[in-house]
Amino acid sequence: MELSSIFDFTLIYATIRAATPILFAALAAVITQQADIINIGTEGIMLTGAFAAVCVSFFTGSWLLALLVSMVAGAVMSMIMAFAHIKYKADICAIGTAINMLALAITKFGIKQFLGTTGSFTSPKIIAIPKLHIALFDNNKYLNGLFNNWSMMEIFGIIMVFVMSFLLYRTVWGLRLRSVGRFPMAAETAGIHVNKMKYQVMLISGILGGMAGAHLSIGYSQMFTENMTNGRGFMGVAAMFFGNANPVMAWIGCLLFGFTDSLGGRLQSYGWPSQFVLMMPYIITIAVLAVSLWRKYVKEAKAKSSLVTK
Amino acid sequence: MKINNKYINLLLTIVVSMFIGAVVMLILGYNPLEAYFQLFKGAFVGKLNLGTTLQKFVPLLLTSIAFVISSRVGVFNVGVEGELYLGAMAAAWVGFAFKGLPAPIHLILCFAAAMVVGAAWAYIPGSLKARLGVNEVCVTILMNYVAKFITSYLVNGPLSAKTGVPQTPAVADGVKLTQFMKPSQAHTGLFIAIVVVVVIFWLMSRSTTGYKFTSVGLNPLHAEYVGIDPKKTMIRAMLLSGAVGGIAGAIEILGVYGYFLDNFSSGIAMDGMLAALIVKSDIKMVPLMAFFLAVLKSGALGMERYTGVPKSIVDTIIAIFIVFATMEALFVFNKRRKAKKEEQSALPGKQN
Amino acid sequence: MESVNEYIVEMTDIEKSFALVKAVSNGQFNLKKGEIHSLIGENGAGKSTMMKMLYGIYANDGGVIKIKGSEVTGLTPKIAIEHGIGMVHQEFMLVNELTVLENIILGFEPKKNMIIDFDSAKKEIQKYIDTYNMDIQPNKRIDQISVGEAQRVEIIKTLYRGAEIVILDEPTAVLTPQECKKFFEILNSLKADGKSIVFISHKLNEVMEISDRITVMRQGKFVDTVNKEDTNTAELAKMMVGREVFLNVAKKKAEVGKTVLQVDGLWTSGEKELSKIRGVSLDVKAGEIVGIAGIDGNGQSELIEAIAGLRKVEKGTVKLDGVDVTNRSPKKIREAGLTHIPEDRNLRGLNRRMTIMDNMVAVKIDQKPFAKGIIQNHKEIRSFSEKLIEKFDVRPRNPLALTQALSGGNAQKIVVAREVDADGKLLIASQPSRGVDIGAIESIRKILNEVKANGKGILLVSADLEEVLSLSDRIIVMYEGKITGMMSAEEANEDNIGMLMMGGYSEGSDKIVQAGGEALS
Amino acid sequence: GCGSKSSGSSAPAESGTSESKAPADKPLKVALIYAGFLGDKSFNDSAHEGALRAKEELGIELKEMESKEPTEWESNFVAMAADGYDLVIGVSTQFQEIMTKHCPEFPNTKFALIDGVVEGDNIVSSTFAQNEGSFLAGAAAAMFTTKTDIPGVNADKTIGWVGGMDIPVLHDFFIGYEQGAKYVDPEIKILQSFAGTFNDPLKGKELTIAQYSQGADIVMNVASGTGTGILEAAKEQGKFAVGVDLNQDDVYPGSILTSMLKRVDQATYLAIESVVKGTFEGGKTTYLDISNGGVSLTDMSTMKTALGDKFPQDILDKITELEAKVKSGEIKVNAYEGFGRK
Numbered sequence A: 001m002e003l004s005s006i007f008d009f010t011l012i013y014a015t016i017r018a019a020t021p022i023l024f025a026a027l028a029a030v031i032t033q034q035a036d037i038i039n040i041g042t043e044g045i046m047l048t049g050a051f052a053a054v055c056v057s058f059f060t061g062s063w064l065l066a067l068l069v070s071m072v073a074g075a076v077m078s079m080i081m082a083f084a085h086i087k088y089k090a091d092i093c094a095i096g097t098a099i100n101m102l103a104l105a106i107t108k109f110g111i112k113q114f115l116g117t118t119g120s121f122t123s124p125k126i127i128a129i130p131k132l133h134i135a136l137f138d139n140n141k142y143l144n145g146l147f148n149n150w151s152m153m154e155i156f157g158i159i160m161v162f163v164m165s166f167l168l169y170r171t172v173w174g175l176r177l178r179s180v181g182r183f184p185m186a187a188e189t190a191g192i193h194v195n196k197m198k199y200q201v202m203l204i205s206g207i208l209g210g211m212a213g214a215h216l217s218i219g220y221s222q223m224f225t226e227n228m229t230n231g232r233g234f235m236g237v238a239a240m241f242f243g244n245a246n247p248v249m250a251w252i253g254c255l256l257f258g259f260t261d262s263l264g265g266r267l268q269s270y271g272w273p274s275q276f277v278l279m280m281p282y283i284i285t286i287a288v289l290a291v292s293l294w295r296k297y298v299k300e301a302k303a304k305s306s307l308v309t310k
Numbered sequence B: 001m002k003i004n005n006k007y008i009n010l011l012l013t014i015v016v017s018m019f020i021g022a023v024v025m026l027i028l029g030y031n032p033l034e035a036y037f038q039l040f041k042g043a044f045v046g047k048l049n050l051g052t053t054l055q056k057f058v059p060l061l062l063t064s065i066a067f068v069i070s071s072r073v074g075v076f077n078v079g080v081e082g083e084l085y086l087g088a089m090a091a092a093w094v095g096f097a098f099k100g101l102p103a104p105i106h107l108i109l110c111f112a113a114a115m116v117v118g119a120a121w122a123y124i125p126g127s128l129k130a131r132l133g134v135n136e137v138c139v140t141i142l143m144n145y146v147a148k149f150i151t152s153y154l155v156n157g158p159l160s161a162k163t164g165v166p167q168t169p170a171v172a173d174g175v176k177l178t179q180f181m182k183p184s185q186a187h188t189g190l191f192i193a194i195v196v197v198v199v200i201f202w203l204m205s206r207s208t209t210g211y212k213f214t215s216v217g218l219n220p221l222h223a224e225y226v227g228i229d230p231k232k233t234m235i236r237a238m239l240l241s242g243a244v245g246g247i248a249g250a251i252e253i254l255g256v257y258g259y260f261l262d263n264f265s266s267g268i269a270m271d272g273m274l275a276a277l278i279v280k281s282d283i284k285m286v287p288l289m290a291f292f293l294a295v296l297k298s299g300a301l302g303m304e305r306y307t308g309v310p311k312s313i314v315d316t317i318i319a320i321f322i323v324f325a326t327m328e329a330l331f332v333f334n335k336r337r338k339a340k341k342e343e344q345s346a347l348p349g350k351q352n
Numbered sequence C: 001m002e003s004v005n006e007y008i009v010e011m012t013d014i015e016k017s018f019a020l021v022k023a024v025s026n027g028q029f030n031l032k033k034g035e036i037h038s039l040i041g042e043n044g045a046g047k048s049t050m051m052k053m054l055y056g057i058y059a060n061d062g063g064v065i066k067i068k069g070s071e072v073t074g075l076t077p078k079i080a081i082e083h084g085i086g087m088v089h090q091e092f093m094l095v096n097e098l099t100v101l102e103n104i105i106l107g108f109e110p111k112k113n114m115i116i117d118f119d120s121a122k123k124e125i126q127k128y129i130d131t132y133n134m135d136i137q138p139n140k141r142i143d144q145i146s147v148g149e150a151q152r153v154e155i156i157k158t159l160y161r162g163a164e165i166v167i168l169d170e171p172t173a174v175l176t177p178q179e180c181k182k183f184f185e186i187l188n189s190l191k192a193d194g195k196s197i198v199f200i201s202h203k204l205n206e207v208m209e210i211s212d213r214i215t216v217m218r219q220g221k222f223v224d225t226v227n228k229e230d231t232n233t234a235e236l237a238k239m240m241v242g243r244e245v246f247l248n249v250a251k252k253k254a255e256v257g258k259t260v261l262q263v264d265g266l267w268t269s270g271e272k273e274l275s276k277i278r279g280v281s282l283d284v285k286a287g288e289i290v291g292i293a294g295i296d297g298n299g300q301s302e303l304i305e306a307i308a309g310l311r312k313v314e315k316g317t318v319k320l321d322g323v324d325v326t327n328r329s330p331k332k333i334r335e336a337g338l339t340h341i342p343e344d345r346n347l348r349g350l351n352r353r354m355t356i357m358d359n360m361v362a363v364k365i366d367q368k369p370f371a372k373g374i375i376q377n378h379k380e381i382r383s384f385s386e387k388l389i390e391k392f393d394v395r396p397r398n399p400l401a402l403t404q405a406l407s408g409g410n411a412q413k414i415v416v417a418r419e420v421d422a423d424g425k426l427l428i429a430s431q432p433s434r435g436v437d438i439g440a441i442e443s444i445r446k447i448l449n450e451v452k453a454n455g456k457g458i459l460l461v462s463a464d465l466e467e468v469l470s471l472s473d474r475i476i477v478m479y480e481g482k483i484t485g486m487m488s489a490e491e492a493n494e495d496n497i498g499m500l501m502m503g504g505y506s507e508g509s510d511k512i513v514q515a516g517g518e519a520l521s
Numbered sequence D: 001g002c003g004s005k006s007s008g009s010s011a012p013a014e015s016g017t018s019e020s021k022a023p024a025d026k027p028l029k030v031a032l033i034y035a036g037f038l039g040d041k042s043f044n045d046s047a048h049e050g051a052l053r054a055k056e057e058l059g060i061e062l063k064e065m066e067s068k069e070p071t072e073w074e075s076n077f078v079a080m081a082a083d084g085y086d087l088v089i090g091v092s093t094q095f096q097e098i099m100t101k102h103c104p105e106f107p108n109t110k111f112a113l114i115d116g117v118v119e120g121d122n123i124v125s126s127t128f129a130q131n132e133g134s135f136l137a138g139a140a141a142a143m144f145t146t147k148t149d150i151p152g153v154n155a156d157k158t159i160g161w162v163g164g165m166d167i168p169v170l171h172d173f174f175i176g177y178e179q180g181a182k183y184v185d186p187e188i189k190i191l192q193s194f195a196g197t198f199n200d201p202l203k204g205k206e207l208t209i210a211q212y213s214q215g216a217d218i219v220m221n222v223a224s225g226t227g228t229g230i231l232e233a234a235k236e237q238g239k240f241a242v243g244v245d246l247n248q249d250d251v252y253p254g255s256i257l258t259s260m261l262k263r264v265d266q267a268t269y270l271a272i273e274s275v276v277k278g279t280f281e282g283g284k285t286t287y288l289d290i291s292n293g294g295v296s297l298t299d300m301s302t303m304k305t306a307l308g309d310k311f312p313q314d315i316l317d318k319i320t321e322l323e324a325k326v327k328s329g330e331i332k333v334n335a336y337e338g339f340g341r342k
Ligand SMILES: Nc1ncnc2c1ncn2[C@@H]1O[C@H](COP(=O)(O)OP(=O)(O)OP(=O)(O)O)[C@@H](O)[C@H]1O
Pocket: B212, B227, B228, B229, B232, B233, C331
């Protein structure tokens, strides 16, 4: 086995690539979690977004319009959730799961109805979200491999991590949101409309989820396949929990997963049993989470101990 | 009074979702009356149809109960799917590897193995949560993938039947659960499931175990102070939940297939979890909701078989059904909803 | 002089029902500008509900609310705030995960573009800190500050929002005497600045000390509004409860028996540096009440938790009735004879979402006749709790009611009933009458004395010095996780105990703290 | 390419509404039960194509039932058999057990199993020599990877292979592929990955890109729905792929060297035809291999057009040669445990 061809510099960009779809889903989950809403429906929102993006891109040839429509589609799905949950007291996880089923069903229906095929759809007429190509890097193998041809969405995902951190921890809105999620009564008595905030975050979450979908279907690839999200929405929720609803930490979770996943793809080529390689990213993510919390636990216990003087 | 309301609400919700489903079908140019007739027929009329409903009901019921058990102690166990897979694999292995044992003992061994393996699997997220506070939703989502890959490895590797299909050798005939209502796949696992549910129901409402689960779930600090170990209790509930998940897997294998088939459950436990969530883990309502989902699923098959309504539309209508079924307060009239909200919001907020 | 216009708030014929209870049926309340107006009444009398209606949290079912002379309807907290009303709630409305500063500005954040302008917020807040001499640390997170500080944060929060009318719902329940004194200074300077203050309290001497006028409520109804000059504590108590109240139960000496609790050189972890217990030794004998006095947060909670098995003992031993129970499970320690009224009834004492019946039996859940094996006997549990409900006068009498629906006093009675009935060798009573009305205080004190008379040992912890003094046979003072003094009740008085609580020395104490922290016998 | 072909799939579903009290010369009623969904652009779609051809040419009445839930396969199968269909076809190895169990219960119904063998008087079976087809694909890939004058091809003697789930039949594919490649050049390195799923094109794409970054320049797709991603990776990275099951050459013209055809459509058509023509022979197993055209490679015409005169004609020649050798038995292609001629 050649380590050099496994731990190759292309692994870095591969990690980003594998992490980005999950990252968008994770951010969609982070923002609602801040208002104490577990957005299990990310999966369905993404799928709807992916479908809408492919349709619009195929019929209009405009990726920008496609991206916008996918955001709207995601928002529609999330607003159904928000409405059911906030107004009609649906259990958030139940409505989330239901939304996932609905998205699966309507996209399946839509692919037949609008695209006239079944299962999956690809066409050269699908216009992709552009990739950033810097001609200057072309001649350098490393620069080219590392930084060239990033999808706009991959860059945007990273930007979003910081935008969201800024929103949550620096702005008025973020402060209010955090109070809504942690102690709604306190927010209510400060004159904040708790439900309004909840609708707002669901809307943002839907938009992000829609973008995540568009990234899948017209960014990372140019196709739509039934259930093409394949659990990436759920992985996003897991990453959100991994990062304890903090955008940067959730991003780290996504990168960790993306890295081990990409690494696994390379290891398999050398005859490692596929199932073990494929389960590795999941196990490593759990292990890292457990170890980091264990360390925190030990640290806190030490800080509290009477036998230790500061 | 209050209980009656719950059932009436559920009924009204179903009626509304049917109405909306009908509108959708009309728009798309299908005859809703015929479709619903076939849905009904597909779920209830004839041995095959009714049998299919019952057969689908069993794993839904057990997995939703497994979810309810853990939610009693405040653990959101998304991992029932993994427990189901591994329990199924354990039952299948015992079923084919120990041929020649007396059937009753063999059967008990199959179930015991499934329960132990399911429980052991659930122990991981349970103890991580209890001891380190690792979020169980995250861990169980990830562990489901791991469980699936483990069974996939076994069924394609060491435990493969080597027939070209990814499956284990068939279990001994003695441990197969008798099928009835042939040609459907309904089987006596139904009665095992009902017994399990009754036992769990009794355990939750009439035993100190149930009391301890509830106590820890509602206020772990209080539980600790009165002498109930919250960590131990949480782990015990997860063990029980895992064991029930394992039983669900064992019943599927011994009742439906007779061998472990790779990937046999396409999200059974997710549907079970959905059933539990819709009724907010109310243990009395869970069997009803599980049955309702089973009816929908097998009715959908009928609708697909005997009407021109294509599968994708059938799926859409079922999904719309479920979306509406989740809305608890759909029929709580405006004024009462407001009162309800006020009462809820007046409780001291969640301050973790 | 009594012209209508001088009232800044008028609430007349207010009614409010919840699903099951009529919380307020005839509420009257008028507030003058620049006065401190106390609202008193038993637990569940409807005081908080009245004020929550004024603050727009609940809508009133009937009656009229006027602010500055004009009627207002459809109040929400936001509108109330705009009308200059601020409220400090009985349960603090502070978000644990946020900083003090963030909590204060929440909802009224100064901003520069989109970003919160923390600097100008800090400056603004510093103004209040200086004006009223309120000591707070804006950058700490709420879960890192003391209760007293949280209280001040709540007040600054209302001032920051521009409140002219400040409602304080039982602000002193959690304060030590020293903190309380300081708090009253703040109230007086607020009043001097022309603010109008509503003060809800159960402590009648405080009410007499601070108020201009006093309104009494009983069972949701208005009883009377009186001027402070025209009344006294006994009369107020009578108005509240509807009968005479005797708080100062005569201290009866019981026969002191063998040692039931022996703590030796105990070290245990602490939530804060100052509350870490470092080498505490004490003992409690059968038939005596040992009171622990001290300012909240000096390790009392940690000490009790360590004794009760709820916190790991890092060094030292705990013996209960001669049995070493150091670091045993809470269950085992209870089996060895511990009963325990915890300091926070909502957090530990009760499972608020379980029924009265389930709470009553919580510590005996595995015992006969309530369970055989794992099978519960609901009939026995029910009749048992009905008996206790009757004996301890818990209202409502319904064993199936959820405890979250009960008023503070009744909730506390359930805890007391359960623990006293459990019949252990030692009873730890931590803040037994916190937030409880005067009628309930009376009965709880009576019960504690009975327990002592029955030959049990009691370890009493209270932030209320008056309570410690009036109940204890022996008094231990804690400061920064160590014992600074121990004396008999006869020797103790507010002054020498108060000194020790602040970390000073007292002539009366027979134990002196050494540099290492180990108390010498 | 294939997308548009299956657009007619809604038609048969509608025709399934059984207005059954028809006269005696009613068309033959045929039901296809899938272990999965249509639209996989490979196995299932191929069977569907065969059925559509039969419908057009033989005038049958067609009903198709799709499901990904194993418990539904059985009930769908039984329901169709019980519902009076003349011929019920199980389109997957997965129906082996189900048919063994249920076919005897319906002695008057005829059954066919595609891609597996079941004994029974009323059943015909068909299996495929996917190892033989893959052998050719492996040989083609091994030759292709050294044609450095084609842009995108490097000098490394490395080729790739990406599968869906790690199940036995895929190993049968791989064994042939490996043998074919080594036959051409014993020094060749073959990268093998499984996506662990048959319906995650993005995962397939990622694995393929990983193999490209490890020196492969041509990757074989054996991944059903996941495979769409493999093909897309080839196009996007300017590298190459080999298609599977159906002719996938024109999905991305110029990126797909050839496709290994597994004539599921042919097997389906033949089964239906035998019933229509009355030649149905219960218990017979058709083994579709290179010699009867059941498996083969495409003629690479799409690639030829795309590459123009850069197209390496020697590959085609070599394939023709190898085909003959396999047919004649000169080359014996290995099979995975449980596969091969029975
Ligand atoms: N050190 C011991 N000596 C004797 N018996 C013991 C000991 N520890 C436990 N037991 C007994 O073993 C059984 C189970 O022990 P344990 O104390 O763990 O009870 P538990 O069921 O865990 O209680 P909980 O569920 O409240 O934590 C009980 O009957 C208990 O009395």
